[in-house]
Amino acid sequence: MRPTAEDEFRELFEQNFRELLGYALRRCGSADDAADVVADTMLVAWRRFDEVPADGTARLWLYGVARRVLANHRRGVQRRDRLGERLRVELEDVVPDHADGVEANAVLIAALDGLSETDRELLMLTTWESLDPQEVAVVLDVPARVVRTRLHRARGRLRKRLGDAFADHGHVRDDRALRPAQEER
Incomplete structure (x- = not known):
């Protein structure tokens, strides 16, 4: 075969x-x-x-x-x-490299943790939730002018806690600098 x-x-x-x-x-x-x-x-x-x-x-x-x-x-x-x-x-x-922001986030979280609950809530409502002072006033049930004053003071206390890490000519560069920390919390 x-x-x-x-x-x-x-x-x-x-x-x-x-x-x-x-x-x-x-x-x-x-x-x-x-x-x-x-x-x-x-x-x-x-x-x-x-x-x-x-x-x-x-x-x-x-x-x-x-x-x-x-x-x-x-x-x-x-x-x-x-x-x-x-x-x-x-x-x-x-795509941003989140590793670059880890140290900055740690500094920011430590600074936020050192603030009062009221300051922290004001900053988080305006930056992470993107609410304007009028909207925050509704959430907190206080007048908008009170929110603006407290927010100004809270930002100042945060700047002081952060020192030079996020300060630029005496102002926080941008409230968006606070947003990456939301992922860590």
Whole structure:
């Protein structure tokens, strides 16, 4: 009985798999990548089985295929790495690094904790809840002018507690400087 193409391919695979895997392992960064290279090499051999030499040089032909598959694999890795780097750079521009604010948040939380409950609530309502003094007046059930006066004094006490950390020409740079601490609380 004459062997089928599938039988001949299985024999080709069994005779050359170990050598091809060794070839790929010595050239790839990981065993998974090497296995992918061998799998792709054998896929090419299956698809082009009629081109596999029958004169005893099939192993050499497979090495040539593996060499080209490996080159394609390396180019793909380089493309992926370049794309990943571009994305990292773009993400740095779009997504802030919260690690940069950890120390500032710790200073801010400590300063807020040192304030009275009333001062803390006024600052949190205006910065974290984005309420204006008239709205805070409704929440606290006090006149708006009282809220404005208390808020001015609370900001002054916070500036004093923060010292130079958030002071800029005697003013808190921006109430938004208080907002990152909300994530920590």
